[in-house]
Amino acid sequence: MPRKKRIVDLAAREQKLSYKLIAPAIIVLILVAFYPLFQVFYTSFTDRRFAAGVDEEVSFIGFENYRSLLGVTIMELHTVDDPDTGEATIDPQTGKVVYERAIRVLPRSPVRYRELMQFSFLGKRYVVGARDPVFLTAVWNTLLFTFFSVFLETLLGLGVALVVNSKFRARGAMRATMLIPWAVITVVSARIWEWMFASSRAGFFNMILNRLGLSDGQTSFLTTASLQLPTLIAVDVWKTTPFMALLILAGLQTIPNELYEAGQVDGAGRIRQFFSITLPLLKPAIAVALIFRTLDALRVFDVFQVIMGNRMFSMASYNYYQLIGNRNMGLASAIGVVIFIFIAVFAVIYIRMMGVDKE
Amino acid sequence: MKKLLLVGLALVFALVAMAQITITVATGAVGIELELARLAAQMYMDENPGVTVRVLDTPDMVQDRLGLYLQFFEARSPEVDVYQIDVIWPGDLAEHFVDLYEYGAAEVVDMHFPAIVENNTVDGRLIGLPWFLDAGLLFYRTDLLEKYGLDVPQTWEELEEYARIIQQGERATNPDFWGFVWQGNAYEGLTCDALEWIASNDGGTIISPDGVITIANTSAAEIIEKAAGWVGTISPTGVLGMAEESSRAVWQAGNAAFMRNWGYAYSLGMADDSVIKGKFDVAPLPAGKSGAGAATLGGWQLAVSRYSRNPEVAADVALFLASYEMQKMRAVDASYNPTIMDLYFDEDVLEATPFFGRLYDVFINTVARPSTVTSPNYTEASTLFFQAVHSVLSGRTDAESALEELALDLEDLTGFEAVIDF
Numbered sequence: 148m149p150r151k152k153r154i155v156d157l158a159a160r161e162q163k164l165s166y167k168l169i170a171p172a173i174i175v176l177i178l179v180a181f182y183p184l185f186q187v188f189y190t191s192f193t194d195r196r197f198a199a200g201v202d203e204e205v206s207f208i209g210f211e212n213y214r215s216l217l218g219v220t221i222m223e224l225h226t227v228d229d230p231d232t233g234e235a236t237i238d239p240q241t242g243k244v245v246y247e248r249a250i251r252v253l254p255r256s257p258v259r260y261r262e263l264m265q266f267s268f269l270g271k272r273y274v275v276g277a278r279d280p281v282f283l284t285a286v287w288n289t290l291l292f293t294f295f296s297v298f299l300e301t302l303l304g305l306g307v308a309l310v311v312n313s314k315f316r317a318r319g320a321m322r323a324t325m326l327i328p329w330a331v332i333t334v335v336s337a338r339i340w341e342w343m344f345a346s347s348r349a350g351f352f353n354m355i356l357n358r359l360g361l362s363d364g365q366t367s368f369l370t371t372a373s374l375q376l377p378t379l380i381a382v383d384v385w386k387t388t389p390f391m392a393l394l395i396l397a398g399l400q401t402i403p404n405e406l407y408e409a410g411q412v413d414g415a416g417r418i419r420q421f422f423s424i425t426l427p428l429l430k431p432a433i434a435v436a437l438i439f440r441t442l443d444a445l446r447v448f449d450v451f452q453v454i455m456g457n458r459m460f461s462m463a464s465y466n467y468y469q470l471i472g473n474r475n476m477g478l479a480s481a482i483g484v485v486i487f488i489f490i491a492v493f494a495v496i497y498i499r500m501m502g503v504d505k506e
Numbered sequence: 507m508k509k510l511l512l513v514g515l516a517l518v519f520a521l522v523a524m525a526q527i528t529i530t531v532a533t534g535a536v537g538i539e540l541e542l543a544r545l546a547a548q549m550y551m552d553e554n555p556g557v558t559v560r561v562l563d564t565p566d567m568v569q570d571r572l573g574l575y576l577q578f579f580e581a582r583s584p585e586v587d588v589y590q591i592d593v594i595w596p597g598d599l600a601e602h603f604v605d606l607y608e609y610g611a612a613e614v615v616d617m618h619f620p621a622i623v624e625n626n627t628v629d630g631r632l633i634g635l636p637w638f639l640d641a642g643l644l645f646y647r648t649d650l651l652e653k654y655g656l657d658v659p660q661t662w663e664e665l666e667e668y669a670r671i672i673q674q675g676e677r678a679t680n681p682d683f684w685g686f687v688w689q690g691n692a693y694e695g696l697t698c699d700a701l702e703w704i705a706s707n708d709g710g711t712i713i714s715p716d717g718v719i720t721i722a723n724t725s726a727a728e729i730i731e732k733a734a735g736w737v738g739t740i741s742p743t744g745v746l747g748m749a750e751e752s753s754r755a756v757w758q759a760g761n762a763a764f765m766r767n768w769g770y771a772y773s774l775g776m777a778d779d780s781v782i783k784g785k786f787d788v789a790p791l792p793a794g795k796s797g798a799g800a801a802t803l804g805g806w807q808l809a810v811s812r813y814s815r816n817p818e819v820a821a822d823v824a825l826f827l828a829s830y831e832m833q834k835m836r837a838v839d840a841s842y843n844p845t846i847m848d849l850y851f852d853e854d855v856l857e858a859t860p861f862f863g864r865l866y867d868v869f870i871n872t873v874a875r876p877s878t879v880t881s882p883n884y885t886e887a888s889t890l891f892f893q894a895v896h897s898v899l900s901g902r903t904d905a906e907s908a909l910e911e912l913a914l915d916l917e918d919l920t921g922f923e924a925v926i927d928f
Contacts (some may be wrong), residue, residue, distance in 0.1 A: 198579040200601030250910060259918055261911065346744020347756070348682055364681065370746035370900060456567065457692040457889065458747070458896070471573035473886045 184487075191480035197470055212481035218278035220260050222252050223271055251275040253482050282482070285460040286489075291376060292461065293444040296383040300440060301433065303384065304391025309425075311392070312399045322396075329389040337453035340382045344368040344454075375459055379450055386450075387443075398432020399425070434501035440496065442490050462486050519700040521711025527816050528558045529823050531588040533807065535563040535573070536750060537770045538840055543827075545792025546835070550826050556656065558825055566751060568592055572885065575599070582813045587820035588827075592850070593640075593805045593874075594694075596626045596633040603809040605631035609821035617830070618845045618897045623773060626807050628881075635828040636845035638836060641801035641866070641872045642702050642791055645775070647759065649785040652677070662703070662732060665764060665792045671738040672763040680761065687753040688766040690899055696751050696892040697875060698802040703729040705802075705873045707794030712891055713876040713916065719924035721891070722913035727928070728903035729794055734899045743874040746900055756838035758782060766791065768804060772859060773841035788861045790868050805845065836863070843869060851885030883919055890915045 191212055195205045224234035224246040229490035235246045249262040253276040260276030263283055267273070277283050311322050328336065343351035346367035359363030368374045402425065410420045448463035460468065463486060533543040540563050547559035572595070578586055578600045588906045591599065611632050615623050618636045626634040646658060650672050653863050658666035658835040669685025676683040689695035705711055709726030714830040737743055745753070750767060757765040758774065760781045765771070769788075776783055791799040808824040810817055813916075826832065834849055836842040847856050856863045894912040898905045906928055913924040 190692075198576040248907065250907060250914075255914070259914060261915075346742055346747065349755075365742055365744070367743035370743060372900065372902065380735070418543065457569070457893065467573075468889075471576055472569055472889060474576065 159308075163218065187480045187483050187487075190477055191484050193477045195475040195476040195480075197474040197479070199474075201416045202391075206223065208477070213485075214260070215278050215478065215484065216282050216481055217259070218258070219263070219283070220254065221273050222249075222254075222276060224249065224252060224265070224274050229457075246272050249276070250382045261471045280472070282462075282465055283459065285462050285465040286485075288376060288459065289445060289463075290460045292380060292383070292447060293441060294446055295438065296380045297440045299380070299384045300388050300391045301437060303388045304395055304436070305429075305433075307388060307392035308395035308399055311394055325392060327395075328386050332385070333386065333449040334453055336386055337382060337450050340378075341369065341454050344378060346370070369454060375455065379454060382454070383444070383447070383452055388438065391440060394439070395429065395432055396434035398429045398436075401427045401432075430501070434497065437473045437501075438494065441493055445490050445493060446486055462489070523794075526558055527556060527819050528560055529587045529816065529820050530560045530562050530585060531590070531808075531817045532562045532564050532575070532586045532615070533590045534566070536566050537570075537754075537774050539770075542836055542840055542842075546832050547826055549832075552675065553573070553826075554822075557819060562586060564590075567749060569885070573710060579813075579816050583814045584811070586823050587811055587814040587816065589811060590637065590806050591634050591809045592694075593622070593625060593803060593807065594877035594884055594925050596809075597806070597878050598884055599809075600628040600631065600633050602812055603633045603692075603783055604814075604817050604821070605633075606635055606810065606821060606824070607632045609810070609818060610825065611635060611821075612899050612924065614825065614829075617848065617915040619847060619870065621789050621803075621870075621872075621874075622805065622807075622845055623732045625803075625878065632895055637806050637808050637828050638833065639843040639845045639869060640768040640770075640790060640806075641843070641869050642766055642802030642804070643769060643801065643868070644789045644791045645767055645771060645786055646789060647672075647763050647782065647786050650763050651848070658762075658926075659792050662729070662792045662794055665741060666732075666736065667764055669736075673740060678764070682740050682761050684756065684762050686736060686764040687745060687748065687756045687762045689749055689753055690737070690741070690745040690896070691747050691749050691752075692892055692896040693749060694888060694892065696895055697888045698804060700730065700733070700892065700895045701802050701873060701875060702766070702791055702800045703794065705734055706796055706798065708796040709794075711873060713879055713887070713922060714919070715876070717879055717920075717922045718759055719913050719916045719920070719922050720927075721916070722906075722909045722924065723927040725795060727909055729907040730895055730909075734901065735883075737899055737901075742793035747898065769843050769859075769861075769876060771843050772861065773839070788865065790865065791861070797839075799868075801821075801868050802873045805843070850914065880920055886919055887916055 192207055192209060193205050194208050194211075196203060199205075211254070217265060227245045227247055229236055237243065238245050247376065249265065252274060253260040253262065258278060261280045263275045263277040265272060304424065307325060311325060312320060315321075327454045345351075345353065346365060346369070348354050348357055348364040352368065353362065353364045353366055356362040367375075368378045406424050406428075407420055410424055415423060444480055446463050447461050448467065451461040451464040452467060457468065457472075462482065466479050466482040466486065469475045469482060471478040531543065531547065533539060543561045547561050549848065550559050551557060560698055564574055572592075573588060575591075579599070589603075612633075615632065619639065622636045622639065623632070625633060626636065644659075651658065651668070654668075654671055654675060656668045656671065659668050667684065673683055673685040675895050689699050701711065703709075704721075704726045707725045709723055709729060710720035712721045716871075732760040737745060742756075748756075750771075753762075753765055754767060754771050754774070757767070757771070758780055772788060774780065775786055791801055793799045808828055810820045810824055813822045828845075830846055830849070833842075833844040833846050834852060834855060837844050837849055837855045841859045843862065844850070844855070850866055850869075857916040862869075875884075875888065880887045892910055897903050898908045910926055910928070913926055915926040916922070
């Protein structure tokens with residue numbers, strides 16, 4: 148037998164073995180990841196009901212679920228003209244021009260559009276109608292929540308990591324204590340925060356503000372529209388900053404001390420050292436931490452669900468509401484797919500921008 | 507010999523354990539509901555040594571509880587045998603429950619209020635055994651009404667005025683005092699509260715029993731606007747996040763003059779640890795334009811899961827829990843309204859909760875939520891309704907726009923015709 152053939156044989160055998168070795172992992176992946184994902188994609192094209200009766204039929208409805216979630220239209224709003232003069236009426240109280248009501252302008256058939264928002268452009272007034280304004284608002288809430296919470300968590304996490312990275316007594320204890328908020332189950336911590344934000348002086352914050360003479364102690368943090376999102380962001384920042392700090396701390400510890408010594412020899416001050424040595428070398432760690440947190444924040448559920456219930460939705464809590472509350476399993480699956488796509492897009496953008504894959 | 511005996515004993519225990527049937531009852535945990543259920547379960551177990559009755563407590567908020575139940579149903583899970591179901595659910599959930607008529611319920615149904623039995627009957631099948639009844643009530647502080655020389659309010663206007671007077675007076679000594687607390691969170695409880703306002707103001711019942719969407723009318727808009735005016739004046743702004751228990755917390759701490767709530771709050775308020783013990787009473791809710799107050803029909807039924815492994819035993823447990831004696835115990839100990847008519851004339855019951863006799867008319871003339879006509883879409887219809895009302899209460903929109911939008915939304919959902927009457 149020629150020698151070459153034997154080598155090829157050996158290579159082929161090894162290749163075969165490698166397939167056998169990764170087969171269990173692939174099978175597990177198919178079972179626990181791809182199959183459910185496929186199931187969700189498939190269900191999102193049907194009108195399946197959750198917890199349906201035994202003999203209820205499911206039909207295929209194409210992209211209808213997606214259309215009903217994402218359908219938008221823009222219509223111009225005309226002014227309400229005075230029948231005699233033909234001029235626009237002006238509200239005597241506010242001094243603003245009166246426009247016709249959006250509900251009269253937005254189309255009703257074959258499908259209905261509800262008012263999402265109004266805006267003025269080039270002196271004309273427009274209304275944005277959406278087939279599901281609640282979902283689009285939920286998307287917007289989630290994006291705002293993600294941006295602000297991740298931003299604040301990164302900043303604070305970096306600060307905390309720098310502090311616990313420096314040498315001081317009881318550093319180990321400090322590092323362990325730092326992790327407590329992260330270790331508390333979110334549902335539990337959300338409930339605790341809900342009580343602290345209670346709308347009477349029984350609530351921690353109202354009591355403090357009242358003692359300081361800053362409010363009457365009756366501020367309703369959780370039902371006032373302008374305070375709702377900031378409150379949720381505060382809770383999330385409290386909870387997840389330790390996680391951020393932990394990831395950044397791991398990055399900090401990989402930076403060799405010699406670099407700082409060299410920097411000192413070259414006459415770089417503390418601040419210069421931070422910007423020229425620490426930050427560039429921390430970039431990969433921060434990038435990983437950012438990806439983790441952003442993707443996590445995009446599918447935020449527990450904080451919204453526990454504290455806001457039906458008053459305000461994130462994408463994921465709206466998904467839950469459609470699935471459990473309204474039993475629209477098809478529609479809920481479509482929301483799941485939309486969240487999936489959002490997260491995929493963000494992941495790709497991050498990986499490209501941070502150059503994480505080139506490391 | 508001794509050893510043999512021990513082995514024999516162990517064997518017997520093992521056999522008993524195996525023969526032991528476990529029945530799980532999913533009940534609520536509002537107030538002292540859970541303790542009551544555990545007590546009743548223990549009584550059943552004492553009478554039936556072969557059965558273990560496990561009590562599973564479920565979320566306080568109605569939709570959360572429904573969510574949990576639906577997850578059991580989707581999995582066709584035999585985990586829970588008996589479910590405590592809301593008066594609005596029989597239509598939506600009928601397919602997951604057995605017909606109790608097949609398990610001996612026919613002998614007992616005649617004792618119960620016929621309206622509830624009818625509500626629980628879907629296509630001739632008895633889905634749920636009436637367990638207790640609820641009706642929206644006005645709780646008021648007798649001591650404060652006396653102090654300010656006021657009577658029990660008969661109309662919403664009077665309530666508003668009296669609440670303002672008392673709040674103003676009490677604020678001098680208690681900065682946390684409010685006139686009126688109710689359930690304003692965006693959840694099923696707001697549907698109940700708002701339905702009472704609207705029905706008492708001649709505004710109909712959202713969707714009429716013959717399938718016409720009547721909610722978009724001036725009377726309804728008027729009273730919702732009125733309620734929106736309470737927020738931040740006689741009611742805390744936090745009322746928009748309050749459910750039954752959170753409003754009771756304010757009330758029972760002595761920080762409110764009036765409260766809208768269900769009957770269970772009575773015995774809790776009269777308990778020894780309550781600061782308002784003996785200082786309050788219960789009346790029908792105030793009237794609007796219609797001249798009479800309205801009380802939403804609430805209450806809970808016991809239903810047996812189709813996926814139960816032991817439906818006969820489960821049905822027997824349900825029959826026991828809903829029996830005369832058990833309902834009497836719940837009425838005496840915890841002021842849960844019985845669904846058995848005779849109990850309203852039972853001396854022990856009347857002694858413990860005198861208002862049962864006095865408000866008998868309220869209990870038999872309740873307003874039902876439109877759950878039958880909208881089934882199986884009631885939950886979604888109700889969500890649309892309370893979201894619309896909540897948006898008015900929190901000042902995001904005016905009542906007319908919200909109700910018109912709601913009427914169109916309901917039209918899309920149910921296919922019924924909407925009448926817009928502005």
